[in-house]
Amino acid sequence: xxxxxxxxxxILFGIVMSKSExxxxxxxxxMFRFQSFHMYGIIGTAVVLGVISVYLIKKFKMRDYQxxxxxxxxxxxxxxxxxxxxxxxxxxxxxxxxCPGPLFVNLGHAYWPILLAIFGGLLGTYFYGVLRDRLPH
Amino acid sequence: MLETLSQPWPWYVSGAVxxxxxxxxxxxxxxxxxxxxFRVICAACGxxxxxxxFDFNWKSQLWNVLFLVGAILGGWISTTFLSNGEAVQISQAxxxxxxxxxxxxxxxxQPEELFGTEALFSLKTIALLLGGGFMIGFGSRYAGGCTSGxxxxxxxxxxxxxLVAVVGxxxxxxxxxxxxxxxxx
Numbered sequence: 001x002x003x004x005x006x007x008x009x010x011i012l013f014g015i016v017m018s019k020s021e022x023x024x025x026x027x028x029x030x031m032f033r034f035q036s037f038h039m040y041g042i043i044g045t046a047v048v049l050g051v052i053s054v055y056l057i058k059k060f061k062m063r064d065y066q067x068x069x070x071x072x073x074x075x076x077x078x079x080x081x082x083x084x085x086x087x088x089x090x091x092x093x094x095x096x097x098x099c100p101g102p103l104f105v106n107l108g109h110a111y112w113p114i115l116l117a118i119f120g121g122l123l124g125t126y127f128y129g130v131l132r133d134r135l136p137h
Numbered sequence: 138m139l140e141t142l143s144q145p146w147p148w149y150v151s152g153a154v155x156x157x158x159x160x161x162x163x164x165x166x167x168x169x170x171x172x173x174x175f176r177v178i179c180a181a182c183g184x185x186x187x188x189x190x191f192d193f194n195w196k197s198q199l200w201n202v203l204f205l206v207g208a209i210l211g212g213w214i215s216t217t218f219l220s221n222g223e224a225v226q227i228s229q230a231x232x233x234x235x236x237x238x239x240x241x242x243x244x245x246x247q248p249e250e251l252f253g254t255e256a257l258f259s260l261k262t263i264a265l266l267l268g269g270g271f272m273i274g275f276g277s278r279y280a281g282g283c284t285s286g287x288x289x290x291x292x293x294x295x296x297x298x299x300l301v302a303v304v305g306x307x308x309x310x311x312x313x314x315x316x317x318x319x320x321x322x
Contacts, residue, residue: 003203009161010204012154014211019142020151021225023212024246030231032307032314038148043288045152046159050293053160064166073168075281075291075298082298085280086287086305092272093306094313095265095321097251099284100172100277103270104205108212111252113266120270125175127271128278129190135279 014105023105025097032094081137092124143221159289167200170286172277174198174205238322265321272309280305 017023020042031039056062057070064070093099096117098106103121106114128135146154162169176191177198185192224243232242240248249255256262277283280302282291288306291299 003200005165006167006200006203007207007210009158009165010207011211011214012207013158013204014208014213015215015219016146016151016154016158016211017208018212018215018246019146019219020148021145021246022151024225024243025248025251026225026227026231026235026243026246028310029235029314030227032310033231033234035228035230035234041148042152042155043284045149046155046289047292049153049156050159050289051295053156054163054293054295057160057163064164066166068166070163070166072294074294075296077298079298079301082280082287082301083305083308085276085278086302087276087309087312088272089276089280089283089302090306090309090311091313091317092269092274092276092309093284094310095269095317096273097247098273100175100273101208101283101285103273104208105212106247106252108209108214109216109246110213111247112254113252113256113262116257116263116266117270117273120267120272121172121175121274121277122179123267124271124274124276125172125278126179126184126188126191126274128275129176129179129184129188132190 013101014108017102017105018109023098023102023109028094028097078137081135084136139219143219145223145226155289156293159285159293162204165200168286169290170282171201171205171208172274172283172286174201175274176278177202238318240322276309 021027022039022042027039030036054072062070098117100121103114103118159169177195180191180193180195224245227243236242240250251262280287282302287299287302292303
């Protein structure tokens with residue numbers, strides 16, 4: 001089954017987010033209050049190793065498992081959408097204590113009220129789609 | 138082995154595994170980014186007939202939905218087989234701060250005040266979770282990505298727009314934590 005590798009990688013993601021406690025509202029509060037290194041350590045390690053990995057992938061022109069070149073599409077250059085969108089996202093992240101991935105990992109932990117936040121996420125995405133042409137990007 | 142895995146994992150292990158996940162996805166020919174799933178689910182529910190933003194070949198993105206299903210399973214595996222049931226060990230300073238807002242010290246992974254079953258009977262909590270989720274969904278699509286797509290994939294590729302997004306995440310998070318929490322709780 002071609003899709004199995006994505007499920008397995010997702011399982012690894014769910015486990016690491018759980019065991020690092022990055023899905024916990026408490027950890028996110030601690031992070032935004034600058035009272036622990038924990039979350040910064042996680043993100044920092046991931047970024048440093050990520051930068052090295054991407055550099056090596058580009059330098060050695062590595063290919064994916066099907067033999068296609070690994071392509072990196074640059075993000076479109078602008079400021080408003082990243083800044084305004086980012087701020088709105090951050091407000092929600094600090095309130096719920098989860099970003100999109102952890103919302104679903106928390107479901108696996110049977111924190112059922114998080115379904116409300118997931119439903120809200122779908123609504124918010126839908127409204128972005130509706131308002132998209134009227135927003136500065 | 139299982140006992141070791143059941144302890145909370147140190148930050149450097151967790152960060153390294155996250156980088157590995159991003160590289161694995163690249164090796165699979167995909168880009169690690171979770172919030173796109175919201176757009177895919179909207180499209181799969183038929184939003185494309187009314188709103189052009191959702192009129193795209195969402196079936197080509199089903200790999201990401203499989204990743205999402207895996208994430209839920211991973212959460213279930215963690216809580217069922219890899220949990221020692223201990224409370225999150227956050228700093229004393231944070232415990233003091235959240236107690237002032239009316240939250241109790243951690244007893245598990247999440248506060249009962251927001252995620253206990255009783256929370257479902259409080260209009261205020263329902264509104265907070267719905268509204269918070271709304272901002273997560275709206276903001277991540279507006280910014281074109283969330284913590285995975287920008288903070289990890291984007292920064293790893295040295296994309297300055299991703300840095301702007303991450304700075305935005307923190308501006309929003311700090312406004313919520315220091316200005317709005319005292320008004321809400």
